[in-house]
Amino acid sequence: MKTSRRTFLISSIGVASTLALGTTAFAADAARVEESDPTAQALGYKHDASKVDKAKYTKYAAGQDCGNCSFYQGKPTDAWAPCPMFANKQVASKGWCSAYNKKA
Template sequence: MKNVKMTNRRNFLKLGMKASAGALALSAIPVQLLAGDEVAADEALAQAMGYAPDAATVDTAKFPKRAGEAGANQFCNNCALYAGTADDETAPCSIFQNRLVRGAGWCNAWVAKS
């Protein structure tokens, strides 16, 4: 029985050490990667998603979702994933790990705000 208690205590201490190491590793991540910096159109994920800070510049041949009359009304600031108001110049977007995107922008993940 004593061995079981010792094992549990040892496991608990090991778990605590791992949690501390994890917290230390997280604190080493630059703050700008967590939030606050703006997505640039030339980043790999932005290019894959067809993100443009100015929706008028989207290549509609490559991203036909933004083509036509319906597409012309799609902007980040009326997208369900835009964590800001329609008047905000920039706001966090969950597709880009809550980094900032332009309200006048667009990407292929656009979905209408309900």
């Protein structure tokens, strides 16, 4: 899998900020990430995975969504849950971004 330096750095910043802030944020209080958020735009985040630009994000495959990503910090049945890629802002379970990593 080929990852650009920019994607790696953005992902690293998300993980580092999560570690720095800790995981004490309550899921119910966390803000939802907007598609217009700079990090969301850099990672190609969409609230609905079916709306991903498949030509631009060739890594995307049908069936990939935040709910089955290793970074998703909720249950797959949760509609929204925190994600460290977005400083623990909530992402949609049916969403997708280029940091997607299939849950083991």
